[in-house]
Amino acid sequence: MSDEDQLFLTDSPPDAEPAGQAPWRVLVVDDDEEVHRATDYAFRRTLVLGRPLIMLHSYSGTDARALLAQDRDFALVLLDVVMEDAQAGLMLVEYIRRDCQMQTTRIILRTGQPGSAPELPIIEAYDINDYRTKSELTQTRLITAVTAALRSYDQIRMIAESRRGLELIVRSSADLMERHAMLSFAEGVLTQLAALLGLPRDGLVCVHRGDEKRGERADTFYVISAGGQLSDYLSCTLDKLTDTAVREAVSDALRQRQHQFTVSSTVLYLFADGHEAAVYMRSHQPLLPLDRQLVEVFATNLSAYFGNVHLIGELNRLAFLDGLTGLANRVQFIKDIETQLSAQLVGKEEPQALLLLDVKRFSELNNGLGHEVGNAYLKAIAQGLRAGFSAQTRVARLGGDVFGLVGSAAELAPERVRSLFEGGVLAGEHRLVVAFAAGYCALEGHRGSGLAALRRANIALARARLSAQAQRVSFDPIMEEQTAQRLALLRALRRDIQAQRLELWYQPQLDLQSGRMIGLEALMRWPDGTGGMVASPAVFVPLAEQAGLIVEMGLWALHRAAEDWVHLQGVADAPPRISVNVSMPQFRSGELQGQVAEVLARHALPAGTLELEITESIAMDDPCLVISTLTALREQGVRVAMDDFGTGYSSLSQLRTLPIDVLKIDRAFVSQIGERQGEMFVETVLALGKRIVAETVAEGVETPLQAEFLRQHGCHIAQGWLYAKAMPLQELKAWMAARI
Template sequence: MQLDDETIDFMADEAPPAEPRDHGDMWKLLVVDDDEEVHEATRFALQGIFLCGRRLQLIPAHSAVEAAAIMERDAEIAVLLLDVVMESPDAGLRLVKHIRQDLQRTEVRIVLRTGQPGQAPELEVIRDYDINDYKTKAELTHTRLITTLIAAIRSYEQLQALNDNQRGLEMVVSGAAELMQAGSLAAFAKQALAQVCALLRLPCDGLLCAEKGAQLAAATSEDVYIVAATGNLAGYSGQRLDHLGDPDVAAAIKDCINRRRHSFGQRHVALYLRERNQEAVLFVRSNKALTTVERQLAEVFAANIATCFGNVRLVERLNYIAYHDPLTGLANRTRFLADLAKAGVLAKPGQVVCLLDVIRFTDINNSLGQEVGDRLLVAIARRLSYACRDCRVAHIGADRFGLLGDAAQLAPERMLDLVADPFAAGEHQLQVGVNLGYCRISGREAGDTLFKHADLALGQARLSPNLRHIDFTPDMEARTHWRLDVIRQLRHDFQAGRLEVWFQPQVSLTDGHLVGLEALARWPGNGGFVHPPEVFIKLAEDAGLIGELGAWVLERSCATYRSLRDTGRALHHIAVNVSMPQFRQPDFPERVMDILAAHDMPATALELEITESLLLDEPAVVLRNLETLRQAGVLISIDDFGTGYSSLSYLRQLPVDCLKIDRSFVLEIDRGKGDLFAQTIVELAHKLGIDTVAEGVETQAQVERLRELGCDTVQGFLYAHPMPASELAQWCDGRGAGGRMVS
């Protein structure tokens, strides 16, 4: 049949076989021609046709202007069948230029159709305008039209795949860099979910990230927790997967974990992430089946972010360790100070800082073992956390806890009641006491200032025998400044050699002879003032000087003994007080023996005085060092016996030579309070076969009663005040022959 040039013959060839039908997306074909008959013929020819697995959707346009508008609003046009001559001779070519240059649509395939062979564009035009094919309308038989469209669609599909791959890889690379900056697992999960949705062009609805094992728990945990969720699942963030209201989602995630493989379903995408011992799943609801390219991109994305997941998990773990106490799981000192800084800025009404320490925790640790001590701390932490759940609770030191919260919840009476019941620590039920220091948050104070103020109050509570809790007051800071100034001066004077050792005589009640001296450290001040030892000895302990000071007193005492002996004034012994820091030195016995040897002094002439509290601090260390010294011949006495908390069982174990009766018990003898305590101590000493020394004797009546009780030795103002070594010889000479008191 003869056709004119404007007629498209779709009857000449046999149609190609139909392709398998797919009810998915359609290929969009934009037909641009100013002839309505051409549109009708094209629709007739392509009716019901499936190409490359999809149906064709024909979109008509009757001018280049109309086609340009369609291209601007529809990004899914795959192929253009474009007439060259429409509203102008070059309308089609100008449309091509607009599509390629202005709209930057490089992947869409453009097939030019023209009715006149003489209107065919030159090769340069096809090249310059990026035209993919050119046909006259007479050439486009049915078969040729379809084969032309198949070639165009395949080319479009390949270009689209390349573009998608490039876009996807760029997103994967940039997304991985962004995810590396995530500071927490929750932030990582939210960003990862947003990125996978953008990568796969899926709606951001109903997303979650599930991690195997609770947050910061052991990797062996089989529980699965939802770390982050969006859309209608957002309310499940932080919960166990078992609590999820959608069983299909939970089943898909568990299946993904069990098989350790990605899962691509008709309605979901589940990406399996694993790095070292950590596992997680990114689950995304899907409204389409993924293409091969999309699946590949999803797998590359998962492989990249798995490393990010492991790194973020590690960073989160390190952050947890940095701000939490490993024993109790509470916030540590660093985190507590940060919380105080925030609280100081906010300055909410009624907020207080409370510092708590456990009284005599060291005794429990030493006597029952560190494991029991650790269990006690854990038990205290749990009770505080449960009872003060609206407060920040932190473990800020060995036996110290910090609390920040409402004043009513942290009231002293409530806190003391809270610790009144015993704590279970392994097999032990331990009753403990606590000291409390408080600071109210009143203004915009710095966090370290709030902590310092509460710490000052706690220090006052620890030093106060009758108070268990104290609130900070401004004068505490002034007293602290004074104390620091005194400590600084003490250190300076000690290093400058301005401290002295004075001696107080000890007299036998049997014959009145001088039997010994007690060495006493003295700190002379300006204008003849002498600092009381009960003040500066405690300051020396706080300044860390007590060890050096004790060693110096011991050396000066031995030198004085040697000097008196060399001038014919022999003593039975010289008594020197020993502190706990000295006893903590593992070579303390050797140091003592070296000083004795340096002054050619027999060990039996040295008496070391220890306090009852020292016996309880570290009994194993005390016993070991005392046994070593006692075997060498050094005498041991217990100072101020009866005023501390010593146990008779300890007393029976100790190699003790003497008990010293405290001055307070001696004063009771002639103050109408009787001599019960003095008598008890003397009788106990007699039964143990050891001597007694009474301190603070000031009256003859005290002497007579102590002699009646059987006390061996006395010292006090009745005989002599403590004196410098330079005055000792004169005092001894004034006592008459044999060093016996003249009375």
């Protein structure tokens, strides 16, 4: 796109208006100040049809109503769709047309939110001239759209008093917008022209340039509507027309890119956003000047709507297809499920089933080999699924690395899917294996909606993802009950987080040589208010991660732990540091470093006081992100501990690069002290800690035997029930006082 085709913002004063010309009055309604500035700048040196523009500005639908109550002399309204609310723009359109009776004023809708496009009945009802997303409105396109709208306005005004048929133009243009399929649109054009001019329909032909998305050639024109004897040529290319006069007249208009008026015919040339079409009308005498004016006005409006038909068609196509693979998307897939359910209900189909496939380890592949290979991988899988099943089985990509199939239960058998990808797929230069976690739902007897069936298959897929053994899980009604319980638990968790009902409990960490308390680990608890717990951390912490609540919880925990540590400093034998667990979503948020800095500053924590605990799985999830963040945190005086060491899959080389101060031996290995294999692992971790100059903390120490073994082999610190359980702050203070 050229530089001059962009809308540049500037604070420069506008040029003086050319003198002696009646300007177009344009009302700009938008809640974005920069849109107003950009619109002013786009037309500051521009004459439209030889006349300057006067821009009046309003910043909300309410303000615009107040203005229009006093002043309605506007040729054009440039109107934002979403302002005070999602319906503000469309409600203002209704006010302009119905209450103000401004029928000739042209309206161009603009929006920064493509999903807020007006429904076709709204366009039909209120004669909206054009609809554009702000991102596509470059300066050239904006000027083009405004020029077309103002030309339409001017021509309508000129002949409004001399031709009653004007009402038919406005009415017919609006009618055409509901015919969003191109063939229906073309048929409507011919019908309206025939009625407008009193011509027989057997002398009208409509052609358009081919579209490769419909399997046509882009350098060829096709007959898409015709009447009488010429209807035999529907879908044929223009060069196949045997009527030489029609063929040559249409070809001349397309070649010269303008209307053609002759004694025996009229050809209207239509162009919008790269799409071309022509309408041929046979007549026995030349059009009268007034009829010619009328047709030109009709063509001006028609070109704008012609572009919208293509736009709406493309939006409809994108609304139901996945852009990467060309498969149906989630919206279309639900429709396909509904179709299969309906056919099954009336006994026209054998038992049907729904299958969801989640590509395993796709994230690792995508991160390791790059997005281009990842996309090629998904496209290869899509091609394999499409080719591997009959046309009766519908295949879709539901998003990310999840594919869906709905069809015959017999065809969706596990071995069928497995056999499709036994040799892997080729993605670029890579031959890659394909493995799925699968959720299966039989549709026989299902009486719910397509969305309900998809939800059930999703429940089964979620189970398959979590299972270490099962590759394919079939839906069972009890799963739905469990999911409902989980959602209820999630709602309660979200409510209690907002109400700050969660608590931090603390487990002391003791020096194995001196017995002195040298630290506390902060542990999240969810009390039920009656002395019990709503759920254990093993349940609600993963739930919070999946629901996107863990970042908020983590920030709260950092502040509360720091506040409680400061509070304890007035008690004898106060611990010198406090440890808080952090999660991967906190790293991915990009806010962890800043949040920790805020905690340190707000609570005036000395360097070395705050210790952050990570697990091996976090360290291996995104090593570069984790290492860079931890390195920056250590520079702020924060200590780093690796929790549950030995339960993950980190290598020594990866461990070497991590900025670690503490290795925590998992309780599973401490519990095996007394058994040779368990003791060997503990000794190995202790030796590793010495080599990397890290303290070692043993978790879950419950017996004097375990404590003595750890002490003799050089373990620095222990925590566990042998010394104290995790406890709320007040109990911790009492425990500390009892030790004095």
